[in-house]
Structure formats: structure tokens, C-alpha cells
Amino acid sequence: MAQLIHSTQHQILYLHNNHTLGRDTCTNITALNAPAASRNHAIIAWDGAHWKIKDISKNGTFVNRLPIKTGCFHTLHLQDHIQFGDLSADTWEVADLAPPITCLAPLVNGLPVIELFDIEIINTGNTELMIYLDERGQWQCDDGQSPMPLADGDRVGANGQFWAFLDTRAATATQTFEAARSADDVIFHFSASSNEEHVSLKIDMNNTTVDLGERNHHYLLLLLAKQRLEDTRKGLPDHDQGWVNKDVLCHMMGMIEQHINIQIHRFRKQVAAVMPQSPLQQIIERRPGELRIAHRQLTIKGGFQQLQGAQTSVNA
Structure with missing residues (x-):
């Protein structure tokens, strides 16, 4: 995420997607101590592609010791130096220009x-x-x-x-949605015992198979995967596939909602440990009262409603 660093105090300022700066502590995200700074001095904002700064002050905002035009957005670059109010004010260096993240x-x-x-x-x-x-x-x-x-x-x-x-x-809503939907090369392979007390999971991604072994939290994903496969067989459109009522899921797993959240957290941490750059962080999608597995390419071997260990798979 984007960062400014104070040149002498080495304070790190993490930028909100619409970050306001000024002397007024009630109306700004970051309070400026510079005597020449205005109550509401400047805005740094993400426009979907770049971070830009706009001066809205009386005394000006300076980038690399040059004043920027008041009321107009100015694109920021790495290692730019920013001063608010005058050239004797504290300097902030642009240290990172990554897109905003929640x-x-x-x-x-x-x-x-x-x-x-x-x-x-x-x-x-x-x-x-x-x-x-x-x-x-x-x-x-x-x-x-x-x-x-x-x-x-x-x-x-x-x-x-x-x-x-x-x-x-x-x-970042559009970017996040597209990232989740573009991971169609990811395939989940579930293997379950006949009573589903033991569930193993392997994931194929980028021509590599990652064996995540047997974990208790894989059972939650198995239940959601089964629902998505069933809805796919029924011919439901993608946006209607795989949704499971939250209360039904709690009953099936014998857990309260908080514990189901913990299961999701554990899976995400497990994936992050072995595949830190994977698109699997957002494994679960939500809508009011319902959950579903976000991915569509799934295979299940064993478990309930399977005949003699037959394998079921769907590539939607």
C-alpha cells in the first residue's frame, strides 16, 4: 500500500484512498504541524491507476521544492518530496505507490x-x-x-x-472482483473418507500441484464444493451456483457462525503460508445469509453420495 515517510522522524504514513491533510484534526486524516499549513491543506487520492495530490491551501503545496497548481491533481512518483505550506516545512518522501488495500x-x-x-x-x-x-x-x-x-x-x-x-x-472493488473471477486455472481436488471425517485437499495452479494434506477446515470447503457441483449439474447460472444458507451450514457442521469464520481464517492462513502470491485469499464469497466457495473447478473423490469411491468433477 502507498506510504509517505517523514524525512527526519521516519514516521510512516499509510495512505487512505482519499487521504486529507491539514492542521484541523477534526476534518483531516493526517494532522499537519507546519505553521504555514492551512486547516484543510491537501488531498492525496487514488484515481484507479495513479496516486495524485491536490493542493487546496492558501500557502501552497510543494513537490520536489516546486509549487503545484492549486485545485488541480498532480501525479506522484516514487521518491518525490512533499512539503506543505512553505519550503521550510517538514518533508515527506513518497516511499511506496502500491494501490490501496483494505x-x-x-x-x-x-x-x-x-x-x-x-x-x-x-x-x-x-x-x-x-x-x-x-x-x-x-x-x-x-x-x-x-x-x-x-x-x-x-x-x-x-x-x-x-x-x-x-x-x-x-x-479496489472492481479489481478484487476481477481477480477472484479470473482464477479459472485453479482446480480443487478433494479426497474424503466414506464418513467424511477425513478430508484431504490438493490444488492445481499454474501447472503446479500443492498438497495441503488433511485438515479439519477442509470439511467446510468440501460441503461448499458439493453444493456448487450439484448446482452446476442442475444447470443453474454461475451467479446462482453453490450458495448455502449460513444457518444450514452451521447445523451441518455443528458449529456456531464464529467457529465457521475461524475455519475460513485457518484455510486462508494455510494457503498464504505455502502460496503467498496465490489468488486464493478470497476463497469464500458472501451474500446476505449465504456463503459459497468462490472457485468453480472442483473434483471430489469419496465421501457421502459417492459410489465406491467414484470421482465427481465439474469444470464450469
Whole structure:
């Protein structure tokens, strides 16, 4: 994600997709201490392809010691130096121009940036926080007592470990959707015992087979894969395939919704460990009250509703 670094204090500024800067702490994401800075001084925004800065101040914004035109967006480049108000003001260097991501940006030095896809569990000492996207598309933070909805810029954490929630879905929604839909070269191969108490999974991707072995959380994916295969056989259109009611899924697995979220989290972590650059982070798609497996090429060997270990597969 895009970053500015303070030239002397080495403070890292993680950019929101529409990042405001100025002296007024109530109306800006980043407060400027420069005496010549205006109450609302500048905006740095992602336009879908580039990061750009716009001056809205009285005293000007300088990039590489040259003033930019007030009221107009100016494209930023790596290692650009930015000053707000005058040339004696603190300098910020453009250190990263990656597209915005929905994430937890650290507010404490030494903590990592945590990208958010579907579910993330954070351990902060004796407090465990679950950050997850509910079926309405709302990010929630659950501390084990009650979930709280998250808004862009909210502070998340405990015990001296704190992050800012950055919700950049408006800037990346199309990109994320296309990434999930373009992974048609990914094939899931499930192998289940006759009672489905043991489920193994292999994934073919980029001409490579990755054996993820047997894990408890593979059973959740198996149930969702079976529903998608069944709906494909019925000839349902893609957008209607594979959806399973959340309450039905909880009953089938004998789990509450929070534990199902933990299963999804464990699978995502497992994939990230062995295939960090894979498109499988968003393995689960959601709509109100329902879940489904995001991928369409699936094979199942063994398990219930299979005859003598026969294999079922669909390449939709």
C-alpha cells in the first residue's frame, strides 16, 4: 500500500484512498504541524491507476521544492518530496505507490500491515480479536463479547498493539472482483473418507500441484464444493451456483457462525503460508445469509453420495 515517510522522524504514513491533510484534526486524516499549513491543506487520492495530490491551501503545496497548481491533481512518483505550506516545512518522501488495500495499518512501530480479505484473527496479549466481513459487506471487530462495525479510520487493538482500519473497497472493488473471477486455472481436488471425517485437499495452479494434506477446515470447503457441483449439474447460472444458507451450514457442521469464520481464517492462513502470491485469499464469497466457495473447478473423490469411491468433477 502507498506510504509517505517523514524525512527526519521516519514516521510512516499509510495512505487512505482519499487521504486529507491539514492542521484541523477534526476534518483531516493526517494532522499537519507546519505553521504555514492551512486547516484543510491537501488531498492525496487514488484515481484507479495513479496516486495524485491536490493542493487546496492558501500557502501552497510543494513537490520536489516546486509549487503545484492549486485545485488541480498532480501525479506522484516514487521518491518525490512533499512539503506543505512553505519550503521550510517538514518533508515527506513518497516511499511506496502500491494501490490501496483494505487493511489494518499499524499505529505502533514494529507492528505489521495486516491485509484484510475475509477473516483475520489478531492476538494482542490476552485479547483475541476477530476482524471479519459479514454477509452485508460490513467489516466487524469481535472481541468475543459482541461484534462492533468498523468504519474507515477506526482504531483497532488492545494491550499496546493498535492499528487503524483502512477501508479502501470503493477504490479496489472492481479489481478484487476481477481477480477472484479470473482464477479459472485453479482446480480443487478433494479426497474424503466414506464418513467424511477425513478430508484431504490438493490444488492445481499454474501447472503446479500443492498438497495441503488433511485438515479439519477442509470439511467446510468440501460441503461448499458439493453444493456448487450439484448446482452446476442442475444447470443453474454461475451467479446462482453453490450458495448455502449460513444457518444450514452451521447445523451441518455443528458449529456456531464464529467457529465457521475461524475455519475460513485457518484455510486462508494455510494457503498464504505455502502460496503467498496465490489468488486464493478470497476463497469464500458472501451474500446476505449465504456463503459459497468462490472457485468453480472442483473434483471430489469419496465421501457421502459417492459410489465406491467414484470421482465427481465439474469444470464450469
